[in-house]
Amino acid sequence: MERNKTRADNQPSGSHEDPRLESQPGNRDGQQKPAGAQGQTSGASGAQAQSMEVQGLNCFYGGFKAVTDVDMTIRPNKITALIGPSGCGKSTFLRALNRMHEVTRGGRIEGKVLLDGEDIYAPNVDPVQVRRKIGMVFQKPNPFPTMTIYDNVVAGLKLAGSHKKSELDDIVEDKLRQAALWDEVKDKLSAGGTDLSGGQQQRLCIARTLAVEPEVILLDEPASALDPMSSMKIEDAMQDLKKRYTLIIVTHNMQQASRSSDYTGFFYIEAMGEPGQLWEFGETEQIFSNPERQQTEDYVTGKMG
């Protein structure tokens, strides 16, 4: 059981009702790493993957507390799955990890989220910068319909500044390969991003996220809107991706979680209107075969949810 109730540093870092999204436009090439704490990534084969540390995180929508008091350590180059019944706050928690939660009206948090030792909610941190380091893939494939496949992949890169055409070409191929989409689209890169099938669109969205060179990738039920074949392809791609990135995935698919993740967090809500909590967290093997709490067992065996 990884939960550590005796943490010392549970000072809330204040509310974040005002997203300071426009600040520090100059500092965003996103390539330099935060100083220190390199030791934590020891053993990681990917140069960029980073660990994350969540400390006493509470998430709110206005006055409503959706997630309470989560502590979690997310290891680099691993896939961490977040499971649990609907409405238990796992998506909200995920969105708090790259400051997307505050984009929702009334969304704010208390607590700390450290990316490689640095609090991403510290007052001097630019959420724009945070999101370049912690990318996100959404539940519904959302490529930009007015852009070509090529332009979709480089959309985030173009935000950061100009690149040479040849450089962009290489990045597009590289990222589409990593997302296991290259072979299917290499001959129609100038087709519209929404001309693809749902599964291809989702892999395009993954490629688009990779192109920004994030350190951590959050996936919010990335395969729930897809057929089993497309879902498999995304799972396969994830196994390759974890060599270079740290992955956190919210999923409703128990098989997917048990097959593909290294760590699993079970979120649970005790009663309607109560905030969701991280009920149990540990190695996937252990959560699925020998969970410590009854509700976890009920959920992973299909008796609940």
Added chain:
Amino acid sequence: MLNMLSAMLGRTTIVKEARRGNVGDIIYRVLAYAFGLSFLFLTLWIIFELAYQAIPAFQEFGFEFFWSTTWDPVAGQFGALPAIQGTLVTAFIAMALAGPIGIGIAAFLVEIAPRRVDRVVGFLVEMLAAIPSVVYGLWGIFVLAPFLRTYVEPWLIPAVGWLPFFSGPFRGYSVFTASLVLTIMILPTVAAISRNVLRAVPMEQREAMLALGSTRWEMFSQAVLPYAKGGIIGALALALGRAAGETMAVTIIIGNARRIFESVFEQGVTMASIIAANFTDASGALYRPSLFLVGFTLFLITFTINVIARLLIKATSSGPEGGV
């Protein structure tokens, strides 16, 4: 036995009710058809009369009517170019000014303003669109024109007077003032439709761009605006159509000078205003047909603009991934 009886009774009741329902259906259908067709008939009648009554003028002047600058009822010479010029210039100035401002208002309401502000201001914007145009005209002539003369003209003329279209002395009742009133009149149209179009952009599109590390402005300019482009162009076209057809306010303000103007500070006339200002004394074999020909032309222009506008708006605001 009892079961059978009740089953039979039940069936007869159903049959009876069905028949009664059918009568209602027939009446409903006949009435609906009648009203629907009557509207179609009305529209066709208007178009037909517009064209039919205009025939004498077209027979006399031909296409020359659209190039000629002479509008001389006494001599029986009619040319619509000054009116066409007035309509196009005022409508385009109005759209050029109201477009950016209206889209800006919509962007503020949808992307930035708190929900309560959006609701209140959004309501006001739609209210503004419902003010009768004659009220705008009164306001233009008694408030805006003196204001422009007193406070704007002193610095505007030195600033832009050297430009070809801004030369000459400033007049309160002028093409310029009329264009400004039109701007204010179509502003609610642009803002209200743009607001709806921007709202229809799925939240996922915004989040996709933000998650790539965009600022709010980059999100708006690169994800929201391209998605909403068709609808916003439609809003602008609809506004252009309204500006081109607007009659009362312009008739009051523009000065009704039936000649080509070289500066927006001169007085002018539009197709709508020339009809409104002259129909009472339109006697003579060609005077009235000429007004009808102007009207028919205006109808064709605004009709075309409106059709294009509505097609664009429809294609966007109920797009394949519409809804939030």
